[in-house]
Amino acid sequence: MCGIVGVVGQGPVNQLIYDALLLLQHRGQDAAGIVTQQGRKVYMHKAKGMVRDVFRTRNMRALPGNVGMGQVRYPTAGNAYSEEEAQPFYVNAPFGITLAHNGNLTNAQALKAELFSTDHRHINTESDTEVLLNVLAHELERATRGGTLGPETVFAAVASVHRRVRGSYAVVALIAGYGLLAFRDPYGIRPLSIGRGADGTVMVASESVTLEGTGHHLERNLQPGEAVFVDLQGAVSAKQCADNPKLYPCIFEYVYLARPDSVLDEISVYQARLNLGETLAKRVISTVPPNQIDVVIPIPESSRPSAMQLAQLLGLPYREGFVKNRYVGRTFIMPGQAVRKKSVRQKLNVIGSEFKGRNVLLVDDSIVRGTTSREIVQMAREAGARKVYMASAAPPVRFPNVYGIDMPTASELVAAGRTVDEVRELIGADALIYQDVDGMKRAIGSLNPKLDGFDASCFDGVYVTGDVNADDIAKINEARIGQEDPLEESSSRLALPNAQEI
Template structure:
């Protein structure tokens, strides 16, 4: 899961200013919750020249006054990365760039499920070099390949829409994409099922109208953009100095936005596909209340309800109100530690839990506590939190999840590639409770979860819920899932071997080795 944004400014003076990059950087800061592995910006200035800055790290670490000042231009695209396919190496920080044809930069949120097939096409038929394992670079080169077929010295909007139709025909998966053609304009398009979110807004000024595209509406809202419109499934926008062109490039398939956006990824002050994330989470709390009553029977067993900050706070508040049970904040969060779910390594996730949260014994001592979290994924965080509650003096610890049991891999851009990593796979609720050390685990039902989102936009009949059901809207073969699992195991083995190799190095040799790695990254 990544965060993307793009901007197109109408003021002619911005051709040689850094205003576009400053606004992109501010917008990426708003979207930081969607990715903390890497950040990047590419802008376009006078004469169609591209200016780029990207690196591993948080937005505040990658960008400073000096490099933002050098990112001049009236349009640009930005990206914050959370590693899914590929690795977390510097080479896979986005946006990506190719110089042929015309000069194109591209950033992408999601995951392509036919990457091997696309790589084969680029190697053997299109003869385009791909330098990383990122499917975003594949997307860029597929687009460039189709655009090159025009054979024109200059392209127009219809040429681009034709090339995009070729991209849609070849690329399968969930994706929201922003791109920029040197000296021409900004492009935004979304997969035919609308799995990954994308919204466009405008800001009127004395020079005309500025446009911004982003993963979430809150990014546009905080920068003064209004008149939000979700990019429809299979739809593409082209923004140039002359006009904004919109075209339905391919017929929309069944509209199935990812429900995990509302459970976890989206900021509560965002509206995604017409659904308020905040209101959806309130509704999740109401649905969860019914399951708590059903599971525990007597509510007298629960003294206090506590959220696992921050995502579950809204759900827990509504659950407390609905059940008439005291709500308390038992965990204090360190705001300067990243989100554990989107960390690229299991050991990092485990180690960071206790650095991120601190339990207050005065709220736990001698009480039966109902902890509420947005979901239980690998169980790493949940197990540590239950243990922290017991160490703080809780008599009983019940654990409620705003999402149903996650039992299947996600293939559309969320880091859940194998069932074996999911704690609910092959386990009952009672077995999950035993595994995380809780007295009981209470899950939201899938029907209630879907209803809590759909009630705010009844034009959406269904959501992408494959992590709960194993049903994939784009159609996924068992062979593909097996390849994913084997790739995950191989990556884990490689990390362990690398870690063991570094641990065995003599101090002097190790420091020289690390210095060499550092120099390679710079």
């Protein structure tokens, strides 16, 4: 999960891209980068850290031009601690191309070997983005050999990329002196939207909130397999470049990853979460009678719509029992289990009066590793709760995700190989209620009947690209974030204490 944006404007775009990245900060807090283009010259600044820390006034002044792109990084492949692997990436031939992508390539290692032996291209990092960039560069070189670059040659190159690359990828790329390219994988696993400003500025971005928050009108989502090329004058060309595209967006975007005010593939994320609360309410009734629940409390912040809808349907009071410190990063993407456990207390504080002497139903968007849930249940008990029930708006996360979410191995997922009651005991709750997979798919899928389905692989173990097996997952895990920050106590940035080996 990363956030990407590309802009072709009528004036300087550095501030616009900066503002867009702030609106995408929830999608990645590890590193940030901006590239702009003036004439045929490319200017770049990228570094580890949050957007506000990476870009100072001197950096912004050094990013001139009316065309540009940016990315906020959440590392799922390569080295999380390497400055070199901050995006965008650049290659000087052909033309000069910079590229950033959101997603994860499942055949990156095979492509890396092929690029070296057949295409004679060198990959200098462990990042699958550099692999994707070099595949695109090679295919652009082939498509333009003996001719000129235009939309049709760009689309021919993207079609070849689709035939070679596997996995999830939403891409923005700048071709120096020519324009902006954006495309989406043939299954549309990762989101990408396009819109236009009143002055004619064209923007593509991971989420619609980026467009709306910068004064642009959302025109549509890119289709799976589709490529869009925007020339330097703002003229937009689009073409379907995949042989057999199907729309299977990642369902975890709606559960947790995306902002609630975004619309992804014509589905309101907020409405999707309301629907999840409605179906979850039916599950709660079958496990805990509502008259045994005094209050419904969400775990901030993604679970709020689901918790509100659930409370309303069950006729129960909805209360805010946790106050979030907004200046502490998300535990989901923080390296090191020791840091994660400590940060839960730093990030959330209880309002004791909402817990004391009550039977509370805590609602979370999902339960991934269980460490945060265990801490939160303990916090509720320490605040005086008589009984603590936990409900998850998503089903049990039982399988690794290989498409760009940090869920790499089954042994690090609390629900993998465990029954619901075993998970309940591990997190210390008096009852545990999960959403069911089919109910989740119906609740969200009903909002756009044109979808072919969802990538729900972390819940149902079905990998929509059809090229992933246990050996592939093992290889992907070996190639992903393999180097730890020496300052961290944990040997794995995702370690789950006492996790069962599967």
